[in-house]
Amino acid sequence: MKVRDIQAEFSLEVAAGSSGLDREIAGGDCGDLLSDVMANSRAGDLWLTIQSHQNIMAVAVLKDLAAIILVNGHRPDDITVAKAEQEGIPILLSPTSSYQLAGGLFRAGIMQKEE
């Protein structure tokens, strides 16, 4: 499943990085501590977080994440948007919580792969 499919199915607003919407999704990770996401996310993951500042882009690039989804109505600042455009990593926006969205993503078939 591609980032574009999830964006359409859950009616997520695309805040930036639309050039990366055709990326294939491998799994997902929820977290607001950057070190935790650095340690535990995997390449191709969707990352659900409330963090919206520019430093989330370094994490997404370094971990080769498929997209960032800002939950609970959070919106990225201008620098974050510019970096996402530059890197081609989508930032999607959801009004719902991480818990609710992650449940929906599981039902849609996005599972976290077991080691």
Place this chain on the structure above:
Amino acid sequence: MSSLIKEFKIKAKDFIHAGEGSMEIRNSLKSLNLDADIIQRVSICAYEAEMNVVMHGGDGIISLVLDDTGVVVEVMDDGHGIDDINLALTEGYTTAGAEAQQMGFGAGMGLPNIVRNSDYFKIYTEKNKGAYLIMCFRLKNKIGKDCQGRLFTIWNNNKRDGES
């Protein structure tokens, strides 16, 4: 293979450019088609070390050396140093301020993440002289040579505050 050497500056408290050195290091390793596992491990360690300098350190340098046995990443800064290394290495311990914590930093996972993801790790620090950190990553099926850094002497020769 001849060795590749790169160096990037780190500025204290510069959250706008934080992580750029690590991203350059990752790009360098990716362009050489290194194993995905080692790129991941180097990326995690480089980022944690770089963010430590941005958050806690003075200005610094992050350096990458790649040769046919492995990858060496060194990070040095001229800040106030680490008061208690054992505490700093303890999972969950942090001296980060409220602002950094609100941004999702300062979870006390930085150095523990580095220990977990590197094959060799050593840290030196002195009060008001900053810290020097070396992390080594062995390439698969290569016998690791002694892990040696380039920057230690430079860091070690830095003058402390008040020294003439």
